[in-house]
Amino acid sequence: MITPHTSAFWRATLALCLGSFMVFTNLYVTQPLLPMIAEQFGVSALQSSASFTITTFTLGVSLLFYGPLSDAVGRKGIMLFTMCGITATTIILAFASDYQSLLFLRAVQGFFLAGLPAIAVAYMSDEFNADALMIAVGIYISGNSLGGIGGRLLGGFLGENFGLAGTFEFMALLSLVLTMAFFWLLPPSAHFAPKPLRLKxxxxxxxxxxxxxxxxxxxxxxxxxxxxxxxxxxxxxxxxxxxxxxxxxxxxxxxxxxxxxxxxxxxxxxxxxxxxxxxxxxxxxxxxxxxxxxxxxxxxxxxxxxxxxxxxxxxxxxxxxxxxxxxxxxxxxxxxxxxxxxxxxxxxxxxxxxxxxxxxxxxxxxxxxxxxxxxxxxxxxxxxxxxxxxxxxxxxxx
Missing domain, CATH: 1.20.1250.20 (MFS general substrate transporter like domains)
Structure with missing residues (x-):
């Protein structure tokens, strides 16, 4: 088991914090850009806000799916797969030519965004001892909040200076870098015990x-x-x-x-x-x-x-x-x-x-x-x- 303040502890905790930062920056990046989205696509305030809310909806529903799936097939692979999915949808979002395409891609992105939040604490529960777990969870939650703030700050700055497409292009590059860092830093699961996936x-x-x-x-x-x-x-x-x-x-x-x-x-x-x-x-x-x-x-x-x-x-x-x-x-x-x-x-x-x-x-x-x-x-x-x-x-x- 991973113990506090060891090299493995800091590698795993940093990996999960970077992954969390990536997830929540992508989730919230459009919120300060809602007036820009409304103007660019000629939609109402409610319609533009759907570019944010449809993502939170698919994220919320998908949380129920990833936890049981990871109990059956493992943690790190699913987290890495969903981070790759986030990166791919962000790249495609930069080329969205109409509002319907933007909404569809943000809905798909919400499905991928749920992967890491649903599994991260379960990974820590498997691999960390009790003392390390308490410390790591607190640090990880801080990564969540920093991602939420960072996504809005990045969205406002990038949107103002580079437009909507430029914002998504930068976020795709950032997501790719963070995904690579996550893959390199996070230790493989050593104590994961698979459980049958039983729906009933x-x-x-x-x-x-x-x-x-x-x-x-x-x-x-x-x-x-x-x-x-x-x-x-x-x-x-x-x-x-x-x-x-x-x-x-x-x-x-x-x-x-x-x-x-x-x-x-x-x-x-x-x-x-x-x-x-x-x-x-x-x-x-x-x-x-x-x-x-x-x-x-x-x-x-x-x-x-x-x-x-x-x-x-x-x-x-x-x-x-x-x-x-x-x-x-x-x-x-x-x-x-x-x-x-x-x-x-x-x-x-x-x-x-x-x-x-x-x-x-x-x-x-x-x-x-x-x-x-x-x-x-x-x-x-x-x-x-x-x-x-x-x-x-x-x-x-x-």
Whole structure:
């Protein structure tokens, strides 16, 4: 087994972090470019946002496929194959001549993007001892967040200076380099034990997770929170592109640095969960998102940025706590329970734009804020319900 701070530990951890960075930069690279996509292809705000949400949808659904498949045929090969698939689709995206082709390729890319996130922690569980695993998972999750931020920053900078095709060309080259580094750095699986791929037991286990109210409520809280949070960023890009702000794609990309407040919230969520209980932290996170959303109504670039900083802190407090709650309350099959959480999470991201677009069409950003508040009130009620039924496991989770 790989032990902490050895050469094998750093090689494997770095490989998985680079792979994670590649996945999430490709996932989020189009988000700051939504106004550019709308203008270039002559589509609406909702249609342009589909270039992001269709990818999160196919990613979320595919997560359920890769975990059981890797249990049967191995870890490293699938991760490497999907990274090659990401690189190939990114190259082809640079030559997309119409919006339908762009959407189709982004949907296919989402299928490949799910491979590494679904398997990486399972690989670490196979190959790392307990002490090394705890350290490596924390570093790996940091790679996830850096990939999300990096993808948006790269998208804004590259789109502004090289256009949409140039952005995908650069991302394809970056993906190729990172794939080669991943292949060279990641040690082969030494402790993997294949298991038969059996559909019925997997479906039974998934059904048991969905029948567990503590899990189902946390799935809904995480999914609906991302449903609102990530799609607010999609619509605010159109606000900031127009008067009086008139920000370029490059500066809109910088807007996603507000996620850094969420990195801090994730880091302290464990301590807060022990002190106040996890359902209370989920409710607090939701209230913080409501506050930040209201602050964005003040017509100033500084207050909009402040509101998004507040939102990111509240969302990641909710998300980190809900994710941890799933691991603590799953009755067996923790990996499949976590995969289901991520499926709800990414399907939430892929459908929230449709919901918020109804409000955008009615009254632009102030109506989006109203729609956000309505859904956040629902999430707050779900958190209260979870708090009521979670008393019996308070000692376990606190």
């Amino acid at each position: 037991p997997m479906l039974v286990q998934m059904g048991a997770h969905l029948a567990n109210k503590r899990l189902l409520l946390s799935y809904l809280i995480g999914g609906l929170s991302f449903f609102i949070f990530v799609n607010q960023y999609s619509f605010i890009t159109f606000v900031l592109k127009d008067a009086p702000y008139q920000l370029s794609a490059q500066f809109i990309g910088l807007l996603f640095l507000t996620y850094l407040s969420g990195t801090y919230a994730s880091a302290i969520s464990g301590k807060l969960g022990k002190r106040f209980s996890q359902p209370v932290c989920m409710m607090a996170g939701t209230l913080i998102i409501m506050l930040g959303t209201a602050v964005t109504l003040i017509p100033s670039l500084h207050t909009i940025i402040l509101g998004l900083l507040i939102n990111a802190f509240g969302f990641f407090l909710t998300h980190s706590t809900a994710s941890s709650w799933v691991s603590l309350n799953a009755q067996g099959g923790k990996a499949s329970a976590s995969s289901l959480y991520l499926t709800f999470y990414y399907i939430g991201a892929s459908t929230g734009g449709i919901y918020l677009n109804v409000f955008w069409q009615k009254g632009y950003w102030p109506s989006v804020v109203l729609g956000s508040w309505l859904m956040l009130l629902v999430i707050l009620c779900l958190g209260y319900w979870l708090k009521k039924i979670g008393h019996s496991v308070k000692s376990k989770t606190s």
